Amino acid sequence: MTWILTRSGKRFDLQSPSAKMVDAADIAYSLGQLCRFNGHTGAFYSVAQHSIIVADLVPAEHQLQALLHDAAEAYVGDMASPLKKMLPEYRQIELRVWHAICAHFHIEPELAPCVQDADLIALATERRDLMPAHPDAWECLAGTQPMAARITPWSPTEATTHFHYRLLDLLATTHRARAAA
Structure with a gap:
């Protein structure tokens, strides 16, 4: 068996993912339930909330990605x-899934440099606000400063809801822009 059953009852094949298997509500729900750093944070902190923070740090045209x-x-x-x-x-499987998601949402698979930078800024902020103090450097964060704002973790329900509404809003904006072109 190479597939998983999603919350909406869809079958998602990890070996051969396709755009039609992708579901926005499944993504929002799962990322809202999924804790960053394998749960080693001071409080529950979801991938959904992390993703919203990253989206907040980039220009409008890169927010969906x-x-x-x-x-x-x-x-x-x-x-x-x-x-x-x-x-x-594992990385190859994740990449195939990412390409199916990109096809579904009509986004480029290659992350824009501003998205990569925002991801690191969010990571630096998460380290400061959510992780235990530790003297070892994280090489990937060399030269990256955290946001001025502090992170207040959301519950899984809050994270799911915020992510889903943000995704729907961005999709509506993207589709309007595409239709106008």
Whole structure:
């Protein structure tokens, strides 16, 4: 078996994902339930909330891609980055899922540089606000400053709701812009 059953009752094939298998509500729900850092934060903090923060940090034309930049985790889970780097086959599966998501939402699979930068700013802020103090440097954050604002974690329900409404709003804006072109 290479497929999972999503909350909406859809079958999502991890070996051969397609755009038609992707569901916005499934992504919102799953990311709202999924805790960042394998749950090693001081309070529950979801991938959905992280994604909203990243979207808030980029220009309007990149917000949909920023909001969805971790959407594959709704189907494959949020694996710790050091472990993910050790499992190249996992990365390939995640990449196939990402491409199906991009096809579904009509976004470019290659993350815009501003999205990559915003993801690091969010990570630096999460480290400061949500992780235990520790002297070791995170090499990926060299030269990256956290946001001035502090993160107040949302409940899974709040994160799911905010993410879903933000996604629907961005999709409406994107589709209006496409129709006007």
